[in-house]
Amino acid sequence: MRLDKYLKISRLIKRRTVANEACDAGRVLVNDRPAKASAQVKAGDTIEIQFGGGKNVKVEVLEVKDTVRKEDAENLYKYL
Secondary structure (H helix, E strand, C coil): CEHHHHHHHCCCCCCHHHHHHHHHCCCEEECCEECCCCCECCCCCEEEEECHHHCEEEEEECCCCCCCCHHHHHHHEEEC
């Protein structure tokens, strides 16, 4: 699955266009490397998102699904 789509479905970032912009700005790292929005994400990958104000979020991908209910979105990753 594409990185920008995963970020939206997992609700780590609310909108896909915002996820796309964050990737283009180099603020999203997959396995400690800057990643483009089109990078493929699979279970076991680590994703680090650098938000404004110095806040970083680091998660491990547990599962990749095309659709998920809002209540189940947190089951797709775990915080590190």
